[in-house]
C-alpha cells in the first residue's frame with residue numbers, strides 16, 4: 001500500500017501528516033502559522049515531513065506523492081499561494097514547486113474545500129459514492145463536488161464547487177465576496193454573526209445580547225444556538241430563515257447534481273439534529289422528489305479530524321488521477 005505525505009495549510013496552523021491509502025495515519029504534527037514568514041516555514045515543512053517519514057520507517061523516495069490543502073485565493077494550477085487573508089507575509093509563494101524540489105517527489109495543490117470533499121470521499125461519509133457533495137458549513141460555506149467518481153475542478157478559473165456563492169436572492173444581502181444574495185451571506189457563520197451584531201447592537205435586553213455578556217463582538221453561532229434552544233423569538237425566526245435558505249441551496253445542488261449524499265461539515269455535526277431537521281422539512285419546496293429521495297443528507301464523519309486527512313486525501317486523489 002502506498003504511503004503519502006499531506007500538508008494542510010491553515011491560517012493559524014499547518015498540519016503535516018504521513019499516512020497510507022487506507023487512511024491510516026502513521027505520523028502527524030502541527031506547526032503554528034500565525035504571522036509567519038514563508039522563508040522560515042517552508043524549510044520547516046520539509047524537515048518535519050522528513051522526520052515523520054523517518055519515524056514511520058518510510059523512505060521519502062518511496063512515497064509516490066504528497067498533497068497540499070491550501071486556503072484560497074491561490075493559483076491552484078501553479079500551486080502558488082497568492083494572498084491568503086490570514087497570512088500577510090505569504091504573497092505569491094510557490095509552495096508546490098518548493099515542496100516538489102525539496103522532497104524530490106511529485107505532488108499536488110488543491111483548495112481546502114476540495115480536500116475536505118476528497119477526505120470524506122476516501123476516508124469518511126462519502127466512501128463508495130460516485131456522486132457526492134461536501135459542504136464545509138463553517139464561518140464561510142465552501143463546497144467540493146465529486147461527480148461520476150471524479151473531483152470536479154472546473155475550467156480556467158478552477159472555481160467549480162464554490163457553492164457558497166450561488167446567488168439565491170436577487171439584490172440580496174451583501175456577501176464577503178462582493179456579490180449580493182450569495183447563499184453564504186444567509187447561512188455562513190461569519191455572515192450570521194455580523195447580521196446579529198448589526199441588528200442587536202442597540203438591544204441590550206435581547207436574549208442573544210445577554211448570552212453574549214452585552215458584547216456584540218461575542219455574538220456567534222454558539223450564542224445563536226443557545227438562544228434557539230431557549231426559545232427566544234428573534235433567534236427562532238433567524239433560525240427558520242437560515243433553514244429555509246439552506247433548503248433553497250440544497251435543493252439547487254440536489255437538482256443540479258443528483259448526489260447520493262450531501263455531507264455537511266462543521267456546523268451540522270457540532271449542532272446536531274437541530275441543524276438539519278428544519279432544513280429537511282423545507283426541502284420539498286426546492287427540488288424534485290426523485291433526486292431528493294435518492295440523496296442522503298448526513299454530517300461529516302471525519303468532523304474535527306478532517307484537516308488531518310485533507311492533504312493526504314489530495315495525494316491519494318493525485319495517484320488516482322495519474
Ligand SMILES: [Zn+2]
Nearest residue numbers: 165175177182
Ligand atoms: Zn459570495
